[in-house]
Amino acid sequence: EDKVVQSPLSLVVHEGDTVTLNCSYEVTNFRSLLWYKQEKKAPTFLFMLTSSGIEKKSGRLSSILDKKELSSILNITATQTGDSAIYLCAVRTQGGSEKLVFGKGTKLTVNP
């Protein structure tokens, strides 16, 4: 069965800290890995990674995929209270379906 595991499950930091969120996966026929940010409503898309070793960056957020280690990290530098959310990692596999397999998420709390 395809599996995605995120760590830590929760994290509390102070504004200005840098955080690293982890995602590891065990799936057949990996195609891509996606990161989403979920506040109280819809998960919002952050990054999609398909190639190993290529960093994707958006402002203070960046992410990279390691296909050898079957993992990805999401980095957030100079955290702000607005970064408080649940960060979801999902993997898409090849084949006829487009379904995403999600981890349970990392709940990040940034305190002022």
Next chain:
Amino acid sequence: NAGVMQNPRHLVRRRGQEARLRCSPMKGHSHVYWYRQLPEEGLKFMVYLQKENIIDESGMPKERFSAEFPKEGPSILRIQQVVRGDSAAYFCASSEYGTGLGQPQHFGDGTRLSIL
């Protein structure tokens, strides 16, 4: 805002009633996905549809649950004879293209279903 629209936002039903959840995809998107999120759990895939076709329903419970995406109108997730265990947040996502073109899925705000 032309995002994925779900309604209602909150739905309360008594055991044995029917629940109907609606999802209008983003403009130009013809692929719709439904996910369920239980407390303390990740999002779990339920069903993937294109217009008038169910492509993958491997995550749907075999009984009481059905989904459709008609030629006109929103996608509907229907739960018959609801039970307490159906209480969850149901999210819909859409994408412009499907297999092979690597499009991300964009999510709606979800419907929170509560069963009394």
